[in-house]
Amino acid sequence: MGNIGIMGGTFDPIHIGHLIAAETALDRCGLDEIWFIPSFKPPLKDRQPGVDSDIRYQMVADAIQDNAAFRVVDLELRRGGMSYSVDTALELSRLHPEHAFSYIIGSDRINDLPQWHRVEQLVSLVSFIGLEREGTPAEPDSLPAYIRSRLSIIAMPAIGISSTDIRNRVRLGQSIRYMVPESVRQCIEGRALYES
Secondary structure, three states, X not given: OEEEEEEEEOOOOOOHHHHHHHHHHHXXXXXXXXXXXXXXXXXXXXXXXXXXXXXXXXXXXXXXOOOOOEEEOOHHHHHOOEOXXXXXXXXXXXXXXXXXXXXXXXXXXXXXXXXXXXXXXXXXXXXXXXXXEOOXXXXXXXXXXXXXXXXXXXXXXXXXXXXXXXXXXXXXXXOOEOOEOHHHHHHHHHOOOOOO
């Protein structure tokens, strides 16, 4: 049986903060692997991904290629439509019953958990690892007991990088070097992504 951490998101683009978050969870929570699952259409974001799913998938694959514990999975991209975590958890449980899965989420999402689609069913399938970010404290005491019992909170190193900031920097012609893996920077610049 493997303990698998799930990093979901649009990864539009993937950046160093995502990778540090994944490595922190891997190291601190006794996980065997981290599976990055790019979403097709995320339910809790106002903005839809700006870059095609195949390019986002390839950027993730390129970004994690040198870490044997990281893997990219196209489950949600193949499924299409709205990417609900519960549907992904059901499919992962069916395909990989030998593994235990934990969703890795930022502290900005911990307090949203009660609003997640079919959260009671989701909590019966997976646990959660909440990465507490500086300036965004988690408030687990306000969560229902059935969620709190499946949630571990760990401190996340302070990394002030976001995909939104990276897209804005590209649009303004500013450097994103060292904010994203070099392969991702080359993809963004080579394809002129996020320039408008």
